[in-house]
Amino acid sequence: MSLFSPYASADPSDLENLGVDWVIQYEFGDIDIAQAIDEFRTLIHDLEEAHCLTQVRHGYGASLLVCIHVPREHLGNMVYKSRVKDWLYGISHELPVGDDYTVVDAETPAEALRSVYHVVTWAKSLGGAGITPGLGQWERVTACTPLHDQAINASLLKKMSRRMKLTEEDLDTIRALFGEKVAFYFAFFHCYNSFILFAACWGIFSWAYLGPYSVACALVNCFWFIVFVEYWKIRQTDLAVRWNVQGVGVLKVNRPEYVWDRQVRDPITNEMVHVFSPTRQFVRQLLLIPFATVAALALGTLIVVTFALEIFISEIYTGPLKGYLEFLPTVIFSLSLPSISNLLSSIATRMTDYENYRTQDQYDVAQTAKTFIMRFITAFLPTVLTAFVYVPFGARLMPYLQISRIASLAKSIDTSKIHIDPSRLQQEVIYLSMTGQVLSFGEEVVLPYVKRVLRQKWRDYRQKQIRPSHSRQFSRYTDQLMIDSPDEAAFLTRIRNEVEGDEYNVHDDIIEMCEQYGYMALFGVAWPLMSVGFLINNWFEVRGDFFKLSLECQRPPPIRSDSIGPSMQGLELLTWTGILSTSAIVYLYRNGMEQVQLSSFFLTIIAAEWAYLAVRFAVRIGLQKMAMRTLRQESSRRYAVRKSFLEAVSGSSSPKSKLRVRFQDRVSVYSTSEDVRSGSEEFLHESQDGSPREKRFWAASEQGSADAGIRLIKALSVCEQPKSGKKEKGA
């Protein structure tokens, strides 16, 4: 079973989902049977009340799998209602035709699944079953996921392994399978890869002809970063319009965890709205400041200490075991990093919970922003320290390290002799960027895969050992349940494995890409080939991510979104700091740390920043001009819809005949100049409440205005130009 053709051996009929829309896993290992029975009965009852058909099978261990099917008629109605809601909130401009009982076909599997998702998870008041996995009453619902469409996944993965490019159709397919949120990630990834392709070509060129720290290389790179970010912004809007999800954030329902202060009736829509005081939320958000400070300090200190230790050992220490000790700090740091990150993450999650956001979207934004900050500190701080502290100031800082001389480990050295090699930055950049990518790929794709395969093997082994002996005892009324019918066995194994998978978090993948982009933006100039390395890595990464999404994780509920979320701000921030950092690195390292003046260093940074702002402005305007097309199409489409609607409405309801005649009659009264007199009468008739002066004014000339004017022209031309008086007489 190769990594990229995992379906090759499968019997096509095993790929079918047997009409199962959704699967819920209910685990009851830790509670009393009576309670489990109670809970399970409620679960089934709630699902059936929400019009779901259910089938129960046993899962791994003490768990049950509830297979859910929503009858097409009900589902079609849910889809229709969801479309009406889209229209109500202004997401789509086309009012779907129908009434309360209309049934429509979903356009994509994702649209159908979204409605199933709503049926299963929405609160009962909204017409759902109110199943909230892992929360409150449903704490023991440990998974709640749709089933993968294995056939399409397989064909898509096959297609991707053969070609470099994701076409527009591939993106549409991903959207149709996994919803817009995931599709936006792949679209972003693809856009980023096209961008990096150029960067890689330019990187090879600059490596061959310009060398590291070249000004030309830096300028082209920086320009390219700006173009990429601005282009992606437009592309994102474009896709949002294409996928009809613009502004979709407004219609998200409340999170089940959301706690509101009071209910308010919206004066305009006359509906109840649950409100949590924004002031209180803001105060809670302020907690972010101490948290960020502490997190940054903790991580920063750790990194600085590791760094200092490493330098101390490699540069000053000459005792025994130097070769091994040199790596010790980094190893300790690397080992402790995951647990520190976990600790910080869990604090961050609790803070985000406490901030009490109304919708899952807002929650994700807040959570992602926190993750962003932490990830970037750990990813960039070491290199920042090397580039801007250690190499430039190392020679001056080194003596301070000696203060901590431990017993005889440090020998007394002549500080004036210390010369720190500027190429250290380059070495570190090469090492960190390349190993980082390989490690993260392994950690993200290979490791879970291996773990999963092993776990499955262990499960199978254990099941074989225990089940048969026990199930024989209960064969009387459970045998057909405890032992999978041969017909279903393969299918059920697949369900069980899918349900066991991790939840796919698209934000993590996006952040990983942003991290890569950030590394290139910040330090790319030190090693022009970096983009080549990233390009190769991404060739695997995009396939690995899709592999992970479609085989290792649960199928994510097809959630809609109109962007890649808060990472967009992250990208802009990274571009900005990237340009500052690039200019600073080029200035410092270009001449090997010679001729460095503080004032011209700062001047370089100011110039870089202003250039950034100016170029960004120009690029934005230029790209917007070029990309106006889609937006204009969008507005013309809206116009066309409204126009046809207007025609339909006015065509059916207007008592045309009568009115037209009446109005046309009136119009003809004024339309020829001979009848102006009667026009004046018309006016007089019309303004019955006008003053007598008004009437007199409009009744003044007995002939038409044209004649009156002509007489005036003749008269005036005599008054004003007495010389031309003769001409007039001649005429």
Place this chain on the structure above:
Amino acid sequence: MSLFSPYASADPSDLENLGVDWVIQYEFGDIDIAQAIDEFRTLIHDLEEAHCLTQVRHGYGASLLVCIHVPREHLGNMVYKSRVKDWLYGISHELPVGDDYTVVDAETPAEALRSVYHVVTWAKSLGGAGITPGLGQWERVTACTPLHDQAINASLLKKMSRRMKLTEEDLDTIRALFGEKVAFYFAFFHCYNSFILFAACWGIFSWAYLGPYSVACALVNCFWFIVFVEYWKIRQTDLAVRWNVQGVGVLKVNRPEYVWDRQVRDPITNEMVHVFSPTRQFVRQLLLIPFATVAALALGTLIVVTFALEIFISEIYTGPLKGYLEFLPTVIFSLSLPSISNLLSSIATRMTDYENYRTQDQYDVAQTAKTFIMRFITAFLPTVLTAFVYVPFGARLMPYLQISRIASLAKSIDTSKIHIDPSRLQQEVIYLSMTGQVLSFGEEVVLPYVKRVLRQKWRDYRQKQIRPSHSRQFSRYTDQLMIDSPDEAAFLTRIRNEVEGDEYNVHDDIIEMCEQYGYMALFGVAWPLMSVGFLINNWFEVRGDFFKLSLECQRPPPIRSDSIGPSMQGLELLTWTGILSTSAIVYLYRNGMEQVQLSSFFLTIIAAEWAYLAVRFAVRIGLQKMAMRTLRQESSRRYAVRKSFLEAVSGSSSPKSKLRVRFQDRVSVYSTSEDVRSGSEEFLHESQDGSPREKRFWAASEQGSADAGIRLIKALSVCEQPKSGKKEKGA
């Protein structure tokens, strides 16, 4: 007749407009009578074809006045059609009810006048009369304007002279009278004044306790600039929503001067669109670069030369007449500036014409941007030179001035003795800011007023001299036309004067305010009382502007707009440069030019810039959170409209009874858990094309899912937890 109560003496009945909606002035002094008669006949014909009623009176000199009245019925229909168009293009969300012949009342005088404006000026193909003042066929139409509503103008001016604040109602009144474009200017002015009120209080405090160049003063000011600009942005959106003009730019018609390359049929709306190649337009826009360079160089050189001469004379020259010569360069510069500005403006206008914009809005944006740049160079460059070149580097630059020593005029001086007084900056700032405001007020309001009064006097005098003698000759058939009937005399005099007024250009007034804001942002820290001076000036200015608008200028056509236009970008740019300039001035001047280091100077600027970006981000987020209300109201309103529409539609057309029963029947099938079996049958029935395996899967359990699950729970709890097997038996 005092400046602020010009209506005091007028008879109230003279303020009526006698039903005249619009006035056109036709001048024929420079052409043949026959041609004039032809043209005038066409004019009246075109107007009457567009359903206008007309009355002709003579104007001043060789001109005619055509008074236009659009019958209310036709006008009401135009208003209705304009509203439908708003809805079609998504400006308003409420579809007005009616058909092609519906007549509605205009909500405001401005709405009615806008439709009159359309009737008069739109192309014939759009249903107008196609009168394009001063252009092509209608070159001799020298004015085309609605009449002022003198009564309301007077009451509004009176109200304004008594109170400091413009209320929301006042703004609505201005909007109702002059349209949104003008109303936005007054709203901006008011917002700016409230902002400057705080700045003035803080200015007095800092002047008393902190002195000039204080860090605290600078920080508060800069923060306040950011708050102001971000607040105004939100306020602008807010007003655009309130006045229902958001995105109104899309439905503007083509300018009559617009030249298109080709006609394209829009594939979606299926309407003809006139296109001018964007590439060609872009190439033409590129001409801006040489223009801006030349303009900036020309102005800059002139200013630098003036400046150098002035310094040369005041600091080095000791010859005769020094006292007078000192002012000579500035006087020459000031005198030549208007003609240079005019030259540049006319070049700019021709460039904008050449750039060939489709709508008047786009044209205005391009033209205003050019004006902005030129105005700011002349306004700020002298002070920038003083602040950042002359005072800091003067001592070093002075010797170079001696190179140009002319004969014996310059004495040889000891350059080391030259010490340039840093207080010169403050003096210059005080002088320029205060005299500039007073002068511009005089130039803008008082001078035109005086000119107008004198011109009128001269007219009256001349008319009395010439007319009577001539008109006697034509008394036979023109006397009742040439001599105003006593009934109309006052009214006609008013029309004649209004028509003679200048066209009101709101962008000029906005730019003037931006200039003031810019001066404060850039140099305010040098003299904290500047804002106090501006506050006093603005007290007069707002009234002076309204006086000018309502008495000295033609009433502007009530054009819609959703913002103050390109000045918004100008404000942001000024804030940014203002903060850089403030930080630089504080750094340089705080200690009287001592202890200045280049590196820390640059560091200050970088810090200021970063602080600016961070604070702007925070303020933007904060204000948006606070101001979400209006936007939410807007979306709720849209929601409510759509909701009620949906109810109306579905209420009328759905064959409720039949469908509801059918669907309810089906629903009841699944809604109780006892009937799940039949639910499964339903599924089987539904998925007739499902595979046999699928059918078997869903038919598997003979009892309900709940029961099946419970049996499984019992079975599994034994398998997985053999210890708890006993418990189960006990239960």
